[in-house]
Amino acid sequence: RSKTMPHRRRRLSGTTAPGLALAIHGVCFAMCTTAERLDPVGAIRGAVGNTRTITPNTPVGRGVGPNGTASAPPGSELWHADVWPPLDSRPVVSPDSAFVYLGSEASKLVALNAVTGDEKWTVRFGRCAGSNPALSPDGSAVYHLSCKTDSWGSSTWHQYAFDAATGEKQWEYLLPGSSYVTAAVNPDGRTVYTASTTHVYALDATTGRKTWEFNTNGKPTSPTVSPDGRTVFVGSGDHHVYAIDSTTGTKRWGFRSAGSFASSLCVSPNGEVVYGWSFDKHLYAIDVRTGDKRWSVPIGTETPVPSIRYHGPGISPDGGTVAITGYDRDTPPVVFALHALTGAEMWVFHPAGRLYSVPAFSPDGSTVYFGAYNPEKSLYALETASGAEQWAFATTNNGISASPSVSSNGEAVYVQADDNRFYAVQA
Numbered sequence: 001r002s003k004t005m006p007h008r009r010r011r012l013s014g015t016t017a018p019g020l021a022l023a024i025h026g027v028c029f030a031m032c033t034t035a036e037r038l039d040p041v042g043a044i045r046g047a048v049g050n051t052r053t054i055t056p057n058t059p060v061g062r063g064v065g066p067n068g069t070a071s072a073p074p075g076s077e078l079w080h081a082d083v084w085p086p087l088d089s090r091p092v093v094s095p096d097s098a099f100v101y102l103g104s105e106a107s108k109l110v111a112l113n114a115v116t117g118d119e120k121w122t123v124r125f126g127r128c129a130g131s132n133p134a135l136s137p138d139g140s141a142v143y144h145l146s147c148k149t150d151s152w153g154s155s156t157w158h159q160y161a162f163d164a165a166t167g168e169k170q171w172e173y174l175l176p177g178s179s180y181v182t183a184a185v186n187p188d189g190r191t192v193y194t195a196s197t198t199h200v201y202a203l204d205a206t207t208g209r210k211t212w213e214f215n216t217n218g219k220p221t222s223p224t225v226s227p228d229g230r231t232v233f234v235g236s237g238d239h240h241v242y243a244i245d246s247t248t249g250t251k252r253w254g255f256r257s258a259g260s261f262a263s264s265l266c267v268s269p270n271g272e273v274v275y276g277w278s279f280d281k282h283l284y285a286i287d288v289r290t291g292d293k294r295w296s297v298p299i300g301t302e303t304p305v306p307s308i309r310y311h312g313p314g315i316s317p318d319g320g321t322v323a324i325t326g327y328d329r330d331t332p333p334v335v336f337a338l339h340a341l342t343g344a345e346m347w348v349f350h351p352a353g354r355l356y357s358v359p360a361f362s363p364d365g366s367t368v369y370f371g372a373y374n375p376e377k378s379l380y381a382l383e384t385a386s387g388a389e390q391w392a393f394a395t396t397n398n399g400i401s402a403s404p405s406v407s408s409n410g411e412a413v414y415v416q417a418d419d420n421r422f423y424a425v426q427a
Contacts, residue, residue: 075381075391078412078424079117083110089132090182090358090403091414091422094139094164097407100414101142101164102422103133109144109160111167114407114414117424121167132182132222136189136205140164143183143192145175159183159194159201161208171208175201181222182264186246187229193246195220200234202249212249216242221312222264226288227271235261235276241286243274253291257284264312264358268340269319275340277312283324285343295343299324299336311358311403315340316365321384323359325370335359335370337387347387352377356401362427363410369427371400371415379404379415379425395419 072078089103093114100114107125112118123144130146142164147157157179161170177197184193185205192203200214200223218237225232231252232244237260243252259279267274273294274286281300286293313324322340327333333355337346353374360369361384368384377392378399398418405414406427413425 072426074426075379075393076426077393078426080421080423081112081117081119083416083420083422088402088416089130091405091416092133092135092142093405093407093414094135095137095408096139097409097411099139099164100405100407100424101133101135102414102416103130103144103146107146109133109142109146109162109167111142111164112422114412114424123162123167123169131180134183134185134192135164136185137187138189141170141205143185143194145179145181145183145194147178157196159192159203159208161192161205170206173201173203173208173210181220184223184225184232186225187227191246193223193225193232195223195234200232200244200249202232202246214242214244214249214251216240218260219262221261221276224265224267224274226267227269231288233265233267233274235263235265235278237262239278241265241274241276241284243288243291255284255286255291255293257282266313266315266322268315269317273340275313275315275322277324283313283322283338283343285322285340297338297343297345300328311356314359314361314368316361316368316384317363318365321346321361321365321368323361323368323370323384325355325357325359327354333372335368335382335387337368337384346385349382349387349389351380353399356403358403360404360406360413362406363408367427369404369406369413371402371404371417373399373401373418375399375419378417379413379423381413381427393423393425395421395423 091100091102093100100112102110107130109123111120125146134143142162144160147155149155157175159173175196179196181195190205192205194201198216202211216236221235223232223234230246232246235241239256241255257278257280261276261278263277265274265276272288274288277283282296283299285295313322315322320340322338325335332350335349351372353372357371366384368382371379375397376394378395379393381390395417396419400417402416413427416422
């Protein structure tokens with residue numbers, strides 16, 4: 001395995017490392033997709049009860065061993081499912097690591113067997129955009145935001161809940177305006193939080209009934225919930241991060257920066273700090289109790305980057321490391337790792353390819369994964385402590401512009417690539 005060390009900021013051309021602007025893949029695909037099974041199977045019953053034929057595919061040479069443990073070396077392909085257009089969203093893995101769910105900007109929600117790649121069920125929403133899926137804490141329900149387009153081309157946005165085992169719809173909630181956020185679920189499993197246009201909504205997880213709404217006075221980011229379930233955090237186009245009481249929907253505090261918050265936030269595992277990147281080109285650490293700034297680090301150049309949306313940071317399971325990835329037109333792609341407590345730089349790594357990916361950590365926090373837009377090095381695994389490259393996975397074309405997810409047992413990394421394949425890679 002390669003042990004290439006990352007470039008450090010102080011060594012970049014003898015100067016301080018240039019700034020960073022983060023990017024995610026944007027527009028939707030209008031066509032429906034088909035995820036092909038890897039094992040020869042005739043037909044499956046879809047989520048709406050329609051039987052359809054799945055084109056058989058040939059499994060890759062590397063498989064899984066007894067009891068679902070992978071037999072491949074780290075960075076090797078376990079299986080892939082062929083999809084078109086790509087499902088450019090971040091997948092979510094069931095708590096038992098048995099199934100993986102992937103949403104679609106082509107308005108499709110798919111459940112796959114996480115060990116074999118076999119398709120479990122598929123829900124289609126039509127020619128419209130969707131978002132990343134979210135799971136209930138016990139893995140029994142999957143939540144997905146998508147829109148419907150009628151014959152006249154008018155679209156409406158809906159928050160859905162599906163049975164994770166069968167794909168049967170449990171409820172849907174009509175949202176006003178447009179939305180591409182990912183829902184958040186309270187740790188107690190009773191409430192789902194979603195957003196649209198200028199509001200955050202709390203929905204009963206069983207019925208879909210709205211319990212409260214909160215005005216963000218600007219375009220909201222995807223909601224994030226504190227580990228204790230008491231507070232919902234959301235960034236806004238009005239330059240604020242808001243902390244909202246999860247039960248009543250009342251504002252606890254609002255933190256203002258000099259720029260909009262357009263990307264998702266993350267919360268420390270101990271629930272004491274919330275992190276977010278602002279268009280004022282700073283990454284902020286905000287005290288959850290008071291709403292005061294703990295620290296901020298400049299990340300980003302002064303040059304505006306048109307038509308690029310921005311990703312949020314990721315935090316390690318032990319709460320010690322914050323990682324953030326991206327690029328802008330004036331600087332090479334870059335990954336920053338910072339000490340979560342102080343904001344001090346740990347390391348900087350420059351991958352071979354543009355970055356659109358939110359980083360994902362292994363369950364033990366020792367490794368950080370992210371995708372890159374380079375076919376030869378499309379999925380990276382770096383050592384969290386040092387930034388040393390552990391391995392890089394190659395795709396067949398273009399690279400990866402979606403964000404990866406890691407199984408709860410830490411054995412596999414799942415990601416959609418731009419070669420129209422959804423991959424399971426040995427972690």
